[in-house]
Amino acid sequence: MPRPSTNRLRQSLDQIARSLLMCLAVCALLVVGACKGEPRTMQVEIAVEGMVCDSCAEAITHELERLEGVRAADVSYDRGSAVVTYEEGAVEVAALEEAIEGIGYQAEPGAAEPAPEPET
Template sequence: MKTATISVSGMHCDGCAQIVRNVLERQDGVQTSTVSYADSTARVLFDPARMDESRLLQIIEKAGYGATPQPD
């Protein structure tokens, strides 16, 4: 398993954070995620054999939010 930390822009409330979390956790290869509106971040635990960080960014962007990888 691998953990990615992603800056998420465009969230306006905790409901937005829940949307991002739900979208991420529906993906094959994502085990769990923690999304914080207050910190504008998402931490995602995923299987690198089935998912990669660039795809995580695309998934968040497709949901209508900005996504930028953060160094570990």
């Protein structure tokens, strides 16, 4: 039969082991949560054909900014393009193209890239 001090030592070691397992579980949850993180902010420039005035650009801006996930749309008649800033995974570039084409313009998206960091 083990001595009483051995039983206490064993109980203490069991408590320490349970505490360590609990800490590891909490850390694992924190790491998984941190990996998900915030969605990346992306930006794409879309060539737009068919605009004849600034009102056209305003109409396209309105349509794009109605889409969930779009943070900003800078549409320019002079440039003939739309620069759209959006949340990755919340909206696809194809949906941006469809929104523009859905109101009567031709759209040709470029490659999406991470949006530049805002200046402070």
